Amino acid sequence: MPRGGDNPEVQFRMKSDLRNELGESYEATLAEIAKRAQFYDLEGRFPTENMQLLHRNGLLAYCVRKEFGGLGAGPGGDVGLYGRIIEDVSAACSSTGQALAVHGTACAAINLLGSRDQIRRLSEEVVSEGAVYGFFGSEPTQRFTKDGGRPGYDAEVRRAPGGWIANGQKFFSTNSMGAKRFLFFAMSQADGEQGLAVPIIAVDAPGVKVHDTWDNIGQRATSSGAVDVKEVFVADEFMLGRPGAFSQVxxxxxxxxxxxxxxxxxxxxxxxxxxxxxxxxxxxxxxxxxxxxxxxxxxxxxxxxxxxxxxxxxxxxxxxxxxxxxxxxxxxxxxxxxxxxxxxxxxxxxxxxxxxxxxxxxxxxxxxxxxxxxxxxxxxxxxxxxxxxxxxxxxxxxxxxxxxxxxxxxxxxxxxxxxxxx
Ligand SMILES: Cc1cc2nc3c(=O)[nH]c(=O)nc-3n(C[C@H](O)[C@H](O)[C@H](O)COP(=O)(O)OP(=O)(O)OC[C@H]3O[C@@H](n4cnc5c(N)ncnc54)[C@H](O)[C@@H]3O)c2cc1C
Structure with missing residues (x-):
């Protein structure tokens, strides 16, 4: 799809346009999610039912490109639709809104950095299986600069035959209890391949341990706990772009x-x-x-x-x-x-x-x-x-x-x- 479409007026869709596009199920989906907001806040667990509902109604694939069966929202696509969906779902249940937004950011990064084959394969998982993605950058050891920048990451990847070995600790990892895969931000010092790398790791891969520790006072259903990655093998086909590419995105x-x-x-x-x-x-x-x-x-x-x-x-x-x-x-x-x-x-x-x-x-x-x-x-x-x-x-x-x-x-x-x- 053309970047941003042709007509700026179309970029920012008002709710009525969206209702026409997505049909009655959009409003009904929001109403059902709103009904469960207090329940999930009290329970403090990942809103699986809401994510499945979003999947059944095509909304989990909002940031998947149209050519691969999604709604084509987000950077590189329809930014207005992206804004409308995140705001509406957050108004219904803010934890579900954040879970969907983080997943959407991961899909957008895949669209911008991935090879065509990666985008097709990973999009397919979202569209057909309802796969949820995480976007894990933050580390317990991380210090921000006075301006809010991230000077670096302690997580690392190193070369191995056919792929990479990833190591590191993440926290504030939204969707960690409900995601199928996550983007893992780590530094590479490999010869000729230095810089910030973004391997995509399956939550059930050997060496990944998710800690269900999220018990914070708010956004309680975002499942934003800690994740350890120890000697996890990542095949080349799951490395998103070359190391250093994310910084150029x-x-x-x-x-x-x-x-x-x-x-x-x-x-x-x-x-x-x-x-x-x-x-x-x-x-x-x-x-x-x-x-x-x-x-x-x-x-x-x-x-x-x-x-x-x-x-x-x-x-x-x-x-x-x-x-x-x-x-x-x-x-x-x-x-x-x-x-x-x-x-x-x-x-x-x-x-x-x-x-x-x-x-x-x-x-x-x-x-x-x-x-x-x-x-x-x-x-x-x-x-x-x-x-x-x-x-x-x-x-x-x-x-x-x-x-x-x-x-x-x-x-x-x-x-x-x-x-x-x-
Ligand atoms: C609900 C929630 C979900 C999140 N989900 C994700 C996620 O999915 N993926 C992800 O990667 N991250 C996620 N994050 C984490 C986020 O990106 C930050 O890493 C996190 O908010 C940092 O919190 P902190 O308290 O450690 O540090 P900060 O918020 O940076 O600092 C704490 C305090 O120290 C002060 N301070 C910090 N540095 C300086 C400095 N240099 N000079 C002066 N003052 C300073 C700040 O002003 C602040 O008052 C999430 C955060 C939240 C709240």
Missing amino acids: SPVLLSSFQLTFALELTGIARGGLDFTIDYLKNHTKAPAGLPTLGHDPHVQGRLGEMAVLVEATRAIVERAVQAVADADRDPTLAAIAHRRVLQAKIQASDAAIEVGTRLFQICGARATTRRAGADRFWRNARTLSLHDVVDKQRAAVGRDLLGLEGDMGHVLASDAQRTNTA
Whole structure:
């Protein structure tokens, strides 16, 4: 499919267009996932039923190219569709949204880096079997730079006959309890093949040990525990590109990766607003002389304020989605796109946490019962917004305005002049 399609208007699909494209099953899928959100939050385990449901309705293959049976969403395809699906699923259940987003990022990386045969084989697993992928970069020993960059990885690969041997420890490994395979970021020092390598490893390969340790306060069903890889053989056909190739990959992949967090956090804010409306209509006691708490003008005002916050956040995130779609067609727009994505991530982080707090102000003390499940929005926003330090992202936007360079993977400063007028 052409990169980004021909018509920019088509890039950003509104919900009604998507409903037409995916049919009634899209809304029904979201409704079913939303019904299970509280259950999975309490259970804190991988949302297998939701991922299977997404698979049955074709949505797990959203980032698989159309020619291989997918929906063709994501960088190199339809970025608007990518944004819509991640935000909608996250609004229904933010853990499922993150699981789907990480899987989609892995599929997008395969599309950008893989050989045609690799893309075909790996896409086939997603389309026909419902295979889920992980994207394992983070390491317990890793230190970030002051600008949020990753100076390196302790995980390693070395040459072996017919392939590679991989070793390393990962943590915060989303989907680790539900994935079939994962992209494993590791350094190669092999002769003539040095740099960051991305072998694709099967979760059940000899030498892989997944630790079901994820018990964090939010995003509890993402199964983001630890994974050990010890002397695992990876055949050449499962090495994604040559070592060093990932660092050369389109900057749009990095931007779209950060965009997923803006979308997921916007989904959490939307979910919190939906929860608040439902609670006011159905679950709370009415004040004296009023039919429901929602008839109280103070509550109405607070709700209106929350809705404006959510809509403003959606607008800035939609702008970022459009910018990434534009940069996908025209790489000279990559710096603008990345700036818009960081702005959207900053706004969505703040808004999701705010909604998670304000909904208690509106719904009142009864909403603090565990049964109500209102606390999951704040816990999810608080946890997810720590993925890539948002203060460093604020600083990157500030640096960009000042025309200074940083090491966040993009030289935003080269575009500083345009920032001042954008
Ligand atoms: C829910 C969730 C799911 C995730 N899933 C994945 C995944 O699937 N794959 C993956 O690869 N990773 C994943 N991550 C991990 C993520 O990419 C980071 O590795 C992780 O958030 C780092 O957290 P940290 O507390 O170790 O470090 P940080 O967040 O970097 O640091 C903790 C604190 O130290 C401060 N700090 C850090 N470095 C500096 C410095 N140089 N100067 C000044 N202050 C500093 C920060 O401001 C922050 O307050 C996930 C994270 C979350 C929250």
